[in-house]
Amino acid sequence: MNISFLGLGVMGYPMAGYLAKAGHNVTVYNRTAGKAEAWANEYGGATAATPAAAAQNADVLISMVGNDDDVRQVLIASGALAALPEGALLIDHTTASATLAQQLATLCDQHGHAFVDAPVSGGQKGAVEGILTIMAGGTPQAFARAEPVFQAYAKTITHVGPAGHGQLCKMLNQICIAGVLAGVAEAVHLGQKSGLDMQKAYQAIKGGSAQSWQFDNRVPTMLDDKYDFGFAVEWLRKDLGIAISQAKSVGAALPATALVDQFLAEVEAMGGKRWDGSSLLKRYRR
């Protein structure tokens, strides 16, 4: 297939790489052109100077950018959707709002395209290893077309429901991450303040009922005070903001999520906008 990929960040770069490795003809666009050139040198695909140029001959157009505004910019304002050949499939992997996914589905319908919102989970590690989790929203026909594409970089792929439901599912995922991260950060904070051997405590807790992806993967880096990698605080806050706004729209309360979001705002104020979310620990150590 001719697949065009927009957005070669922490996640998009390796994901597009897996598509090239799977034998697809991949064209990439990145706002900062140097990343697209580096990607093409590494994987041998083509680069496009604009999103619309990338979309022109695509069977499948994929976006993996930052937030709702970025998706609107890269797909709509840039003319990419208008340039996409009729009958193509648009996949948005960005973590964005369910409202935006529904708007994209309507737009695609009007242009004769298929659409799937497909936020991912599994972090930078999951993208680099090609073992992401994908929660997808769209018609069964659109999902059936997207699934073989996803198989290049995902291990767990679930069709959750109609357009927007992939994003709703991702909101639940992010709420769980926020709560677990806060628990892990508080536990490490108490252990360190109390003089516990944290390497031994990590080994002791790891396989038990407090086990989690965050505990297994983030405690070692928290103990090294290492945060210059992974899932940026600004993206986690963006995701929590989307969940909080969705909750308001349906009359649900998310007090714990709101508190973690406030703590993460304090981490941002400490200069941590691009630190991994596990830097929440720094808020406790202030």
Ligand SMILES: NC(=O)c1ccc[n+]([C@@H]2O[C@H](COP(=O)([O-])OP(=O)(O)OC[C@H]3O[C@@H](n4cnc5c(N)ncnc54)[C@H](OP(=O)(O)O)[C@@H]3O)[C@@H](O)[C@H]2O)c1
């Ligand atoms: N990192 C994770 O662990 C993780 C896990 C799951 C989901 N996500 C989600 O996946 C998405 C991407 O995350 P990431 O970590 O890959 O982010 P990132 O490293 O910050 O990369 C963002 C990418 O989007 C591009 N971009 C941003 N705004 C743009 C715009 N207005 N027009 C054109 N291009 C634009 C950036 O281009 P430049 O290179 O020019 O800046 C870059 O290629 C986010 O929605 C995030 O919430 C991330």
